Each structure stands twice: as structure tokens, then as C-alpha cells.
Amino acid sequence: MSDQSQVRPTLLYHLYRGASALLAPLMWSKVAGKLRQHGVPEARVRERQGYATLPRPAGRLIWFHAASVGESLSVLTLIHRLGEAAPDLEFLITSGTPTSADLIAKRLPPRTRHQFPPLDTGAAVARFLNHWKPDLGVFVESELWPQMLVRARGAGVPLVLLNARLSPKSVASWTKRHATARFLLDQFALMLTQNAQTAVNLKAMGADPARLKEGSNLKALSDPLPVDQNTLTEVRNAIGPRPVWVASSTHEGEEETVLAAHKALLVDHPDLLLLLAPRHPNRGDQLEAMIAEAGLTSIRRSRDALPRTSTQVYLADTLGEVGIWYSLCPLVLLGGSLREIGGHNPFEVMQAGGAVLTGPGGYNFAESFAELIEVGAAKEVTSAETLTHAVGAWLTEPHTLDTARDRARGFLARQSDQMDQTVTALLELLPQK
Structure with missing residues (x-):
């Protein structure tokens, strides 16, 4: 992996950090309201502020972060295989929607737990990382939260972008912000793409080709739908x-x-x-x-x-x-x-x-x-x-x-x-x- 100091934070990233601090109360009000409407208990609602509701297990912990239902369920087969390969491993899944939390709770592999992710603010992310201290962080598909990435990498957590998928619109948008895209992608020790085209897109955005590999499409290996x-x-x-x-x-x-x-x-x-x-x-x-x-x-x-x-x-x-x-x-x-x-x-x-x-x-x-x-x-x-x-x-x-x-x-x-x-x-x- 290249020296992280060679790719420095950009002005756009600093502006994002400042804006997220100013908008934190509004962001909290919005996400908390949605969770409460779904009947999520108040203690779990506060997970979005980085307050854990479960203890950190002993041993090595892999943290998977996914956007919603499809991405969350797609990692379960991978967690099963990792757990079989290394029986000492523990797992944490974070996803932001109540629906994904409900579905994951019914299908949790052994030694796995779910939490709602922290808001992408300095205080919430710091609380989350201080409690969970993951040994590896895996971000699924295209859910890239700048402070979550930068602070986790700064805490010494190796990061992986898994099942990477980017729409042409996202690629065009990030390419216009090449320096910031390169800075964020530099936080990853490894990027596993769904296909060769995504690897080409990530290179265009500034990804280090040495850290890019073509991986499997996790959704292709999810459990089959239930049949009565x-x-x-x-x-x-x-x-x-x-x-x-x-x-x-x-x-x-x-x-x-x-x-x-x-x-x-x-x-x-x-x-x-x-x-x-x-x-x-x-x-x-x-x-x-x-x-x-x-x-x-x-x-x-x-x-x-x-x-x-x-x-x-x-x-x-x-x-x-x-x-x-x-x-x-x-x-x-x-x-x-x-x-x-x-x-x-x-x-x-x-x-x-x-x-x-x-x-x-x-x-x-x-x-x-x-x-x-x-x-x-x-x-x-x-x-x-x-x-x-x-x-x-x-x-x-x-x-x-x-x-x-x-x-x-x-x-x-x-x-x-x-x-x-x-x-x-x-x-x-x-x-x-």
C-alpha cells in the first residue's frame, strides 16, 4: 500500500467536515425520526450517535458496513465462510435502515451482531470506533462516508471496498472531484470490484491500481428466496x-x-x-x-x-x-x-x-x-x-x-x-x- 501521507485531505473534504458538524443536529433529528416511526427502541436509535448497545466481543472483529437491505443480506454468505475458515473471528454488521436491521436479525450467522451506523460526524464516528475497535473494516458496494473512512484508517483499521459498484453518474461526479476521490479511495488497503468495468472506473477516479482486484458479486451468492x-x-x-x-x-x-x-x-x-x-x-x-x-x-x-x-x-x-x-x-x-x-x-x-x-x-x-x-x-x-x-x-x-x-x-x-x-x-x- 502506498504511503497515505502522499495523498492529503482536500479543501472539499475539510469543508465537508465543517458542514457535517454544523448540520449534525438536523441530521440527527431526521434519522432519529425515521427510526422512531418504525418503532425502533430509543437505545438503538442512539446507535446513530455512536452509542453501542452491545459489548465489544473479545478477539478479532471484522466490521461490515452496508447501505440497506440488499447489501446487508449479501454479506451473510461471506460471513458464514469467513467464520468457518477462522472460528475465532467475530463480526459486526452496520446498516442504516430499520428494514435491513429486522431482516438481518432473523438471519444472523454465528458470532455476528447488528448495529445502526454512526452518523458521519466526528463525535459519532469516534464513539463508535472507540467502542468497537474493529480489526478490519469492509465497506460494501458504494456506501462511502468520508469521515467514517478517514477516521477508521487513522485509527489503524485496514479498510476494504467490497463488491464495488458505481453508476456512470457517480463515476462522472467523482471524476470531476478527482483529488477528493483519490484521497478517499486511498483510505482502502484493498478494493474488490464486481467486474472489470468497475475497476476501470475506480482507476479513472484515482484508485491505486495495485490495490484493485476483481472479486465475486456477493448478491449472486445470497441465500435463495424462501419457498413454502x-x-x-x-x-x-x-x-x-x-x-x-x-x-x-x-x-x-x-x-x-x-x-x-x-x-x-x-x-x-x-x-x-x-x-x-x-x-x-x-x-x-x-x-x-x-x-x-x-x-x-x-x-x-x-x-x-x-x-x-x-x-x-x-x-x-x-x-x-x-x-x-x-x-x-x-x-x-x-x-x-x-x-x-x-x-x-x-x-x-x-x-x-x-x-x-x-x-x-x-x-x-x-x-x-x-x-x-x-x-x-x-x-x-x-x-x-x-x-x-x-x-x-x-x-x-x-x-x-x-x-x-x-x-x-x-x-x-x-x-x-x-x-x-x-x-x-x-x-x-x-x-x-
Whole structure:
């Protein structure tokens, strides 16, 4: 690692420090209010000020900081593997949202605890570091808080940027502030990127190429979505031998495209069933009316109904059952992508054995989709016509769907191999016992 003194704090960083001190009361009021609205106990709310609610465990401690739900859950598999490789290790996860805290609490690996992160102010970060004294700090994806990084590095904590992912907008913004970007990236002893393009972007921002390595995509190795086997069997028996395709996590303005494609598909596949699982199930009434207006028959899952022979659209307007639909059918269109919404996690489909169709608006997973499309595990569609063609091709030529599924499995296997390399890299940065 290069000498940290060679990359000095910039004027912009000093201005940030001053502004954060002045705005600390306002920041505290905002984040505390959100946590209290969610019913978070007051003691835990004060974790945002750096006051710990749990003791610091004895032994070496790895601290993972993640932005929200997806990032938090993505590190759990890595923590499991690290814990198996080094049984003396202890782990701390910090994430800022109540939802992520609730979900993590249900899935905590052994020797792991969760806290809300300190606000990025000098006093809060100092309290946090003085209590937890982490032996290694791992920042997941793009959650970079300047004072948290600089003060942790100053306290002698080796830092890692893990699963690094940066949008083109973020890269453009940071590149304009090259000196400050270089200063912040210099705090990291190691940067593990999701793919080669992110490494190129980080170099453009000023990262030291010697500290850059391509790592695994953690989200590709998260635990599969839960599946209620009784429900899966019940729905599968109700559908029988009919062909099925899934449109999952669709948003307003996307279902029109999906339904138009389904009507076109019914011409050549008259017994085809569309399983439509909207991102927001409370839109069930609206979607039921839309399906009827399109001249299609439907039954709603929220009414405990099962598809019949005459059902053309099974409206899965429930929460927590997406894993069932992915297990039911390997041909999945992921919503949030037919419009500029950002898309959703393709790896959840692949972990269930499926192949993915996506629109051009899945920018939150742009790097992943580009790689999946390149290896043949996914296809991009842009309209009702191209969606019709893609689904139709996989229905009429099932061997091509099988090939796409094989490519998806191969991608996941490569991520698992890279995960082993990530474990080794993190352990090498830890101080000896």
C-alpha cells in the first residue's frame, strides 16, 4: 500500500467536515425520526450517535458496513465462510435502515451482531470506533462516508471496498472531484470490484491500481428466496402440464407491455399461463381491472384462489411468495426494467434455476446484466414485440432455455470460486492472533 501521507485531505473534504458538524443536529433529528416511526427502541436509535448497545466481543472483529437491505443480506454468505475458515473471528454488521436491521436479525450467522451506523460526524464516528475497535473494516458496494473512512484508517483499521459498484453518474461526479476521490479511495488497503468495468472506473477516479482486484458479486451468492413447499405443490398441481411464464416485480406502466405480449403469445400457445407478480401487491384491484380490460381472464392469489384451466393470468398479488413463483417456472421477466426504474435482482431467479429476461431500464444491475447477457444467461427485451419473441423462442425451443439456465448455473459457480479468493484476501489483511 502506498504511503497515505502522499495523498492529503482536500479543501472539499475539510469543508465537508465543517458542514457535517454544523448540520449534525438536523441530521440527527431526521434519522432519529425515521427510526422512531418504525418503532425502533430509543437505545438503538442512539446507535446513530455512536452509542453501542452491545459489548465489544473479545478477539478479532471484522466490521461490515452496508447501505440497506440488499447489501446487508449479501454479506451473510461471506460471513458464514469467513467464520468457518477462522472460528475465532467475530463480526459486526452496520446498516442504516430499520428494514435491513429486522431482516438481518432473523438471519444472523454465528458470532455476528447488528448495529445502526454512526452518523458521519466526528463525535459519532469516534464513539463508535472507540467502542468497537474493529480489526478490519469492509465497506460494501458504494456506501462511502468520508469521515467514517478517514477516521477508521487513522485509527489503524485496514479498510476494504467490497463488491464495488458505481453508476456512470457517480463515476462522472467523482471524476470531476478527482483529488477528493483519490484521497478517499486511498483510505482502502484493498478494493474488490464486481467486474472489470468497475475497476476501470475506480482507476479513472484515482484508485491505486495495485490495490484493485476483481472479486465475486456477493448478491449472486445470497441465500435463495424462501419457498413454502406445500404451496408450491398445490399451485403446480393446479397448473398441470400447461406452459407458464413469470413476470415478476412489475411496476406501474409495465404491465401493459406484459399483457400485450401475453395476448400475442396466446395465438401460438393457447393454453399458456402468465404468472404476474407485481412489485406492490396493493395494486391488485387496479391490475385485475387492467387484465379484464385487455380481454384476459384472471384469478387472484390474494383470495387464496388457484389457477383453473380457463385462467390466462394468475395475479400473484401477495407478499413473500416470489421464491415460489421462481421455483415454479424457469422463464422469468424481471420488472422495474421496462421503464427507467432500476430493475431487480436477477440472481434470485438464477438461484432457483431460472433464466432472466430484462428491459433496458435495469440500471441498478447494469454491470451484472451486461455480463449475464454476454454469457447467455439472460436476454434483453425492449417492447411487447421483442418480449413476445423472446418468451416464444424459449417456449418453442426448450433446449435454448435449458442452455440459458446452464449458463446461469455456470455464472453462479464462478462467483462461488471467487468468493473463496475473497475470503483469503480478507484474512490476509487481518492482524495475527
